[in-house]
Amino acid sequence: MQPFRTLTSVATPLDRVNVDTDQIIPKQFLKRIERTGYGEFLFFDWRKDPAFEINQPRYKGSQILVAAKNFGCGSSREHAAWALSDFGFRCVIAPSFADIFHSNAGKNGILLVTLPEDQVQTLLDRAATTEGYKLNVSLEDETLIDDQGFSAKFSIDPFRRDCLLEGLDDIGLTLRHAAALDSFEQGHNSKFWLAARSQ
Numbered sequence: 001m002q003p004f005r006t007l008t009s010v011a012t013p014l015d016r017v018n019v020d021t022d023q024i025i026p027k028q029f030l031k032r033i034e035r036t037g038y039g040e041f042l043f044f045d046w047r048k049d050p051a052f053e054i055n056q057p058r059y060k061g062s063q064i065l066v067a068a069k070n071f072g073c074g075s076s077r078e079h080a081a082w083a084l085s086d087f088g089f090r091c092v093i094a095p096s097f098a099d100i101f102h103s104n105a106g107k108n109g110i111l112l113v114t115l116p117e118d119q120v121q122t123l124l125d126r127a128a129t130t131e132g133y134k135l136n137v138s139l140e141d142e143t144l145i146d147d148q149g150f151s152a153k154f155s156i157d158p159f160r161r162d163c164l165l166e167g168l169d170d171i172g173l174t175l176r177h178a179a180a181l182d183s184f185e186q187g188h189n190s191k192f193w194l195a196a197r198s199q
Contacts, residue, residue, distance in 0.1 A: 001109040003167035007090055008136045009063035012053055013127035019067060020074030021101065025083040038079060039086030053128075064135050066123045067094040072101025081108040091137050093144070095120050106160045107169055111139055113154045122150060139164055 029041045046052045053059060065084070071094040072080060081104040084092065092105065093113040105112050115123075126148065127133045136145050139161060145151045156164075163169070 001167045001169040002090075004090060004109060004111050004139050004164040006136065006138045006140065007063060007111075008134055009091075010059060010061065011064045011066050011093075011123060011127040011133055011135045012059040012062040012089075013124045014053060014065055014067045015124045015128070017068040018070045018073055021072060021077050021080040021098075022074055024072070024080040025077065029083075030077060030079055035082050036086055038083035039088065042083040042087045058131055061088065063088055063090045064137065065089045065092045066120065066127055066135075067092060068120070068124070069095040069117065071097050072105070073098040076100040076104075078104045078108070081105045081110055085110055093120060093123060093135075106157075106164065109164065109167070109169070111137065111156075111164055113137065113144060113156075115144070115152055115154060119150075119152055126150075 023043060023046065025038055025041055026044050029038065029044070032038070043052070043054060047055055049055070071092060080101060084105070085108050089110065091111045091113060093115060095117040096114060097105075097112050102112055123135070123146075126146065130148075134146065138144075139156070142154050142156065142161075143151065144154060
């Protein structure tokens with residue numbers, strides 16, 4: 001997993017409340033067994049509309065998505081986080097997130113920034129009306145700024161913050177204890193080997 005420290009990117013606005021995981025990645029694409037390749041199906045049904053925000057050339061390559069409240073609600077599919085990440089989004093800003101999506105996003109390297117609704121609305125409006133509108137997100141300082149005078153502090157669970165800063169997913173966290181695991185395995189196997197010989 002790629003570490004997340006600071007990010008400056010054009011911001012893509014998605015001014016819709018209760019965006020559920022079935023809209024993020026529809027169920028017909030859940031049969032894939034890899035974690036990659038989901039980006040092309042992100043918001044599949046909405047992207048049929050040429051006017052949909054993500055289809056606009058001005059947001060091409062954007063790594064920051066600004067959304068309305070209760071983003072990621074619905075089913076618990078981790079594929080929603082995979083699709084956002086595979087498409088290129090590394091940060092989502094919203095007033096609130098569904099709990100399971102919140103957990104899945106963090107485990108897949110996506111920083112979720114929770115801000116008050118009025119601040120998020122300011123970002124949504126600026127991203128929608130200002131060509132090339134960029135945000136700078138610093139996980140190290142837990143700050144978010146733009147070049148128009150907007151500045152906000154955010155907070156994140158310390159454990160999730162450390163994992164994102166170090167680029168550690170669940171496997172990476174486990175591998176941090178590889179030496180201790182190897183030692184346990186060797187001792188465990190030796191006990192069984194000695195027990196088997198004594199019978």
